[in-house]
Amino acid sequence: MWTQQDTDAAARDLPALRPSDLLHFNSAGCSLPSRRTLSAVQEYYTSEASSGGYETADAQQDALLLPYTALATLLNCRCDEIALVSSATAAWQQVVYGLAWTWKPGDRVLISAAEYGSNCIALLQLARRTGITLEAIPDSPDGDIDVEQLEGMLDTGRLPVLVCLSHVPTSSGRVYDAAAVGAVCRRRGVLYMLDACQSVGQLPVDVQQIGCDFCSGTGRKYLRGPRGSGFLFCRSDALDKFEPACLDNIGASWTGRSQYTLAPGAQRFESYELSFAAKVGLGVAVSQCCELGIAVIWSRIKQLADLLRAGLRELPRVLVCDVGRNLCGLVSFNVESLEAGEVQRLLAEQHINTSVSRTGSSRIDFENRGLSAVVRASVHIYISESQVQQLVAAVAALPLGKGS
Known part of the structure; x- marks a missing residue:
């Protein structure tokens, strides 16, 4: 107590x-x-200023690996299913814009009625580019996601290419039943993207129990990490269904004049340039969350x-x-x-x-x-x-x- x-x-x-x-x-x-998180960020920046950025990264590999292990513990997944990015939006877009390469006119994407504005703007842009249609899953009378309506939407017309859910919407304190959505999506083989930006760090987010294929989140909210830090969970069996929206020398290797090879695991969603101090701070913040x-x-x-x-x-x-x-x-x-x-x-x-x-x-x-x-x-x-x-x-x- x-x-x-x-x-x-x-x-x-x-x-x-x-x-x-x-x-x-x-x-x-x-x-x-917390004091520990702030100190970790400040000390990393100090080391970069005194020793050099590359040299500090080489010397602090354990600190830079900590956010992967801590997030894997918090989310109940494997370390190689975690990617570190600059924000929840960057994580979300790496997946959704990557998936969109395969979308065709008439494909359907389902969203929650309280889906976040940035997500909807991106999907509206993709609707213009690809011809997909967006459909909002109604809320139930008590304000949760209406799972029966969702099942009916999956049974009507073309099977959706993606279901998106904002776990805790920006507009109220509700917590959608993410696991109920996951159970429906897994039964029907529909990809499921969970935006956990405002839930992770304040309430249990177990990606195995929820059954999502992807989960995006940020460091700056309830995790109490630095701004400019975010993460993506990508289930291992969803990795090879598509390519990330953008690739660089971290996400892939240039293996021939006309060939590249994707990095193994969720690392393929990462970019080379990221605030390493924020990365270290995120590791400390998530670790403290797990400790408590x-x-x-x-x-x-x-x-x-x-x-x-x-x-x-x-x-x-x-x-x-x-x-x-x-x-x-x-x-x-x-x-x-x-x-x-x-x-x-x-x-x-x-x-x-x-x-x-x-x-x-x-x-x-x-x-x-x-x-x-x-x-x-x-x-x-x-x-x-x-x-x-x-x-x-x-x-x-x-x-x-x-x-x-």
């Missing part, structure tokens, strides 16, 4: 660089790193998020916008008579960090629910119950908007 001593220890592990009164409720955007235990982290995050939702729901001017049978550490809400961006600004003036998600980030979901924007307050283990209460009190004290 999580104790006050655990909260104090997590808070002490934050770098002492921020204002002491800062309340950071933005882990779903970009979380705060994702089940422990998830239990604490749910506890804090439940407390925050309950507090916000008691406020007469506040609408909590989260939907779904399973909710996570991202809490979305709006305040009557105040635009979401104004709420964010007013809270920032009190040293409270939140973020805003707008229609373009998840257009289908926002339009289905009649929303244009939501404020997002996301908790992590270094947040205390008293800080949750401070946020609720600050929201309660927000002024009325103009014309109210």
Whole structure:
């Protein structure tokens, strides 16, 4: 069971660089790193400056291998099924643009109703190029993915070439039933791409149990790693179904004047140039996550998020916008008579960090629910119950908007 001593220890592990009164409720955007992660990044950069970049890489091979082993442990997969890239979007695009080489007019791609904007923009571009059609899987009445509707869509017309799911959407705190989608896709032999950008690091993401073929994620959110770090899981039996969108001397070898050979395993998705300091920092961050235990982290995050939702729901001017049978550490809400961006600004003036998600980030979901924007307050283990209460009190004290 999580104790006050655990909260104090997590808070002490934050770098002492921020204002002491800062309340950071933005882990779903970009979380705060631990001291160990920050030190690892700083020390690597210092070594590059003093010894040289190539020389530092040669000397720190163990640190550069750590993110592969740590992510393999966290995701329950093999090290050679992990690729390190610059972002979750880069990982996602390496797969989807690579698959698109084989797509033909009339092929179908299924997406969740709350699919992320960047993913949808890429798929719309590919629809123009290839003639594919995009279809949104409806939500169930309780806000989860409608598995029965998904099965019906797979039984109707041409079998989809890909199913995409944003595990935790940007627009609310729901957690889609990724494993139920995986079970359907595996039975029907349909490739399945899971965007775990906002789930990995706060809740268990077991790629074996979920059954996804691909899983993309970022370092900067709940994993508390550096910006500019991301990863891709590619199931070994999906590797040879396509080529990555882009290749260089890391992803392939030039084996003849007119010939190249793909790198073995998921390394073929990587590019030579990447922040090696960020790579080292990601390894430390994921290792700390594994050391504490994702089940422990998830239990604490749910506890804090439940407390925050309950507090916000008691406020007469506040609408909590989260939907779904399973909710996570991202809490979305709006305040009557105040635009979401104004709420964010007013809270920032009190040293409270939140973020805003707008229609373009998840257009289908926002339009289905009649929303244009939501404020997002996301908790992590270094947040205390008293800080949750401070946020609720600050929201309660927000002024009325103009014309109210």
